[in-house]
Amino acid sequence: MEKARPASPASSDTVGVTNPGGSSPFVLTCDHASNFLPAEFGTLGLAAEDLSRHIAWDPGALPVALRMAQALDATLVETRISRLIIDCNRPLDAPDLVPPVSETTAIPGNAGLSDKQRAQRVALSWQPFHDTIAGIIEDRLARGQETRLVSVHSFTPVYKGRNRPWHIGIIHDEDRRLAAPLIGALQRLAGVTVGVNEPYSPADRVYFTLERHARSRGLSCAMIEIRNDEISGETGQRKWADLLAGIFLNLEPEEAKGSRRSAVGKSVQSAS
């Protein structure tokens, strides 16, 4: 774990790193892994049942991501604090960074926060999460290790009264290097309805972690959204993790084009 380079001594409480030395080209993130609220926040004024709903986290996403990490020998970085405290998959200027309302539920403990309170939440969870991912990627690129970033999420089957038909959605922007073969493989599966940029798209500002860490470095990336009723139990979690890991293992390796562009400057240094 020392090699994961946590951003601060306290960050291991708020960020989890599994398999920091993973040999896989894939690095996984689970941005909404936990519904944990540190004691100082109480319940944010919410009822206990609200804290187990999707508004607090992505149910089922972490067990899927952990099993994928194991199957692929991939590094996984996960949040350990609820998105209700601060949403790590949002830019710092997003109106829902600290959501005053999630879906249709008002979050009393997020109303009228001072700048200082917001900054404390950034320092508690958002900053360590992003510093940890950046440290891992920079170390890999410095070693010339191919790196492709995948975030694993889950979505609620019914949102604001509307049913969502997709079992899984793949979200991507104009760089389709990873998303296109992944979507193709999923679409060939019988009985699986695949959402392409559904139930969200980068226009909804949900692509932040991948933009910040992959797109900014020319690395390929994709966001996976699994409908959370598919992965509410161990059987479904295993099914989807094994299915996705199998697809990833069969993807063609990327040539040293975009994926290693950022490493060039550093490898010149170490070679000379």
Ligand SMILES: [Zn+2]
């Ligand atoms: Zn999510």
